[in-house]
Amino acid sequence: MDDRSASGFASVSPELLGIGGAWMPVTTGESGAFVFRAADAARYAKCVPATGAADLTAERDRIAWLDGQGVPGPRVLDWHDGDAGACLVTSAVHGVPADQVPPEGLRDAWDRIADAVRRLHEVPARTCPFSRSLDAMVAQARDVVARDAVNPEFLPDEQRHTPPADLLAALAREVPRRLLQEAEDTVVCHGDLCLPNIVLDPRTLDVSGFVDLGRLGRADRHADLALLLANARETWTDEAQAQAADAAFADGYGTALDHDRLRFYLHLDPLTWG
Numbered sequence: 001m002d003d004r005s006a007s008g009f010a011s012v013s014p015e016l017l018g019i020g021g022a023w024m025p026v027t028t029g030e031s032g033a034f035v036f037r038a039a040d041a042a043r044y045a046k047c048v049p050a051t052g053a054a055d056l057t058a059e060r061d062r063i064a065w066l067d068g069q070g071v072p073g074p075r076v077l078d079w080h081d082g083d084a085g086a087c088l089v090t091s092a093v094h095g096v097p098a099d100q101v102p103p104e105g106l107r108d109a110w111d112r113i114a115d116a117v118r119r120l121h122e123v124p125a126r127t128c129p130f131s132r133s134l135d136a137m138v139a140q141a142r143d144v145v146a147r148d149a150v151n152p153e154f155l156p157d158e159q160r161h162t163p164p165a166d167l168l169a170a171l172a173r174e175v176p177r178r179l180l181q182e183a184e185d186t187v188v189c190h191g192d193l194c195l196p197n198i199v200l201d202p203r204t205l206d207v208s209g210f211v212d213l214g215r216l217g218r219a220d221r222h223a224d225l226a227l228l229l230a231n232a233r234e235t236w237t238d239e240a241q242a243q244a245a246d247a248a249f250a251d252g253y254g255t256a257l258d259h260d261r262l263r264f265y266l267h268l269d270p271l272t273w274g
Contacts, residue, residue, distance in 0.1 A: 014045040017080045017087040037092075043077060046088045053086035059214035060088050062130055066216060069123045069188075072116075072209035093209035096202045099195035099235070106195075106235050109205040110245060113198060114252030116207035117224065121187040125218050128188045132217030134178055141168055141271035149274030156267070164271060171268050178264055182220040191215025193224040194231040222258060225249075226265040229257075 012034050014023045022039035033052065036045040048056045064076045078089035098106060098113065144150055150164040159167055190197065192215050199208040229246055236242040250257045 049085040062216040093199045095199040095208035097196045098198040111252045123188040130217035132219040144274035154270035187221045189219040189224045222261040223265045226262040
């Protein structure tokens, strides 16, 4: 979500949409929604104008479904949908986002994170009603690129001066092969598995839960792993430590990493935001 002023938040808020209580604006994130925290820090409210209600409804349904699968995360507490917009109220997942712990803390939590991701991916994919398929991701990327809406800050440094249409064309040549791999390795993916969306208990460093579930769905497991491992590289102090962490994650997660597939999904993901 883009940073917004207090006056900006007043345009759509829990109070305006009929959700009672005392709320404070949260001004971090990149979802484009208006997010509020309850004064007692036990609840969060995400509010959108009417044009965003369908996406928020989809997020609500994903949160409710995952809550029933034994995977830690928020619970749906309240919902409002009307002419002025929609508001989703969820329970807070108490703890600290994994990107806010120092490198030594992330190292200590790394095995726990690998185990939590493995357990998420072990939820039977056939039971998941939501798709995050490669076909859907490519279609979304085509739309974002066609609207010239790719955010260059999301791209790897070496790609920022390449036209997004050229980046997508190069990835498109790989899609038939990646579809075959997806068919053999589909799991329930978080969809935006980066460190800010993994909440840790600050005392034990256990995973308290996954948050920001709007992209959850069936996908190749490497779509999740690519984002997590790349994002963690921003915490590790050097490449040797990053490679050791990748190896440790693969060992704790329980599968070998396909680095070619990791690269593919890491380059596709930035083209799907916009």
